[in-house]
Amino acid sequence: MLIAVAAVEAKFRAQLKGLLETNGHKVMECASDAGALGVLRASKPHLIVVAGAADSGSPEFIRALRAQPDMRLLPILCVDPKAGSGDTVALLDAGADDAISRPFQPPIFLARVRTLLRRVVWAGDAPEEIVTILTGGPIELKLVSRQAIVVGKPVELTRLEFDLLAHLLKHPDRAFKRDELLAAVWNYPGNVETRTLDKHVESLRRKVGPCADLIQTVHGVGYRFTPGLASKKG
Numbered sequence: 001m002l003i004a005v006a007a008v009e010a011k012f013r014a015q016l017k018g019l020l021e022t023n024g025h026k027v028m029e030c031a032s033d034a035g036a037l038g039v040l041r042a043s044k045p046h047l048i049v050v051a052g053a054a055d056s057g058s059p060e061f062i063r064a065l066r067a068q069p070d071m072r073l074l075p076i077l078c079v080d081p082k083a084g085s086g087d088t089v090a091l092l093d094a095g096a097d098d099a100i101s102r103p104f105q106p107p108i109f110l111a112r113v114r115t116l117l118r119r120v121v122w123a124g125d126a127p128e129e130i131v132t133i134l135t136g137g138p139i140e141l142k143l144v145s146r147q148a149i150v151v152g153k154p155v156e157l158t159r160l161e162f163d164l165l166a167h168l169l170k171h172p173d174r175a176f177k178r179d180e181l182l183a184a185v186w187n188y189p190g191n192v193e194t195r196t197l198d199k200h201v202e203s204l205r206r207k208v209g210p211c212a213d214l215i216q217t218v219h220g221v222g223y224r225f226t227p228g229l230a231s232k233k234g
Helices: 010-021 036-043 058-066 087-094 106-122 159-170 178-186 194-214 228-233
Strands: 002-007 026-030 047-051 076-079 098-100 133-136 139-142 147-150 153-155 175-177 215-218 222-225
Touching: 002 010, 002 036, 010 026, 010 047, 010 106, 026 036, 036 058, 047 058, 047 106, 058 076, 058 087, 076 106, 087 098, 098 106, 133 159, 139 159, 139 194, 147 194, 153 194, 159 178, 159 194, 159 222, 175 178, 178 194, 178 222, 194 215
Parallel strands: 002 026, 002 047, 047 076, 076 098
Antiparallel strands: 133 139, 139 147, 147 153, 175 222, 215 222
16 A cells, blocks of 8 residues: 655654565655645555654644545554653644554554554555555465465464565565564564574464465575465466
8 A cells, every 4th residue: 555654854754664665565755744735645645654743743734634625534643742741632633543652663553554554445445455465376465454365265373474474475586584584574683583483484384284385494594485386386
């Protein structure tokens, strides 16, 4: 899905963009000012992430968005309200649908994004089958509803198993080092041991059954997802 990240701080904007892109979303950046309104209206994003606290003018920016007739129902997630202050209330009262404090854990931020995007899908404004599905051979992942389909049958995956498989599917045939996968999926490479990753891969292989060999071990490196092996088996 297309997500717009609007913020004054360019560095933080880029950080949010990278986090969203690694989870399969298309992202556009813009400043959170009056000049961005025309850009946002023209691009028609499915969600806007506004990064900035109430004292940086975010409530005014949100009110300006809501004043546009075609943006009144657009989901808005605010990042960086001052925790424990009235900023969160001010942002929500201005028209934001949700707000998250900074610093935040990436999985929580992405879960809030998924929650708002589910509303878009359920409202019929963005068909999940077109914009939020990853496929690799006979494996299909629905990113918004967090469903895994393997050879036409649903499979229950844990959050980390789902995120690990999604990351591999986004980069078919690429060999990832173990620390790269820990950084991408766990976001805490210094606090997680590589054997934890190996255990999750082992569990994931069991759950995807006939597609287990698509998740290949690259000796001395890490893991690789090779969807082409499915056609060779068929």
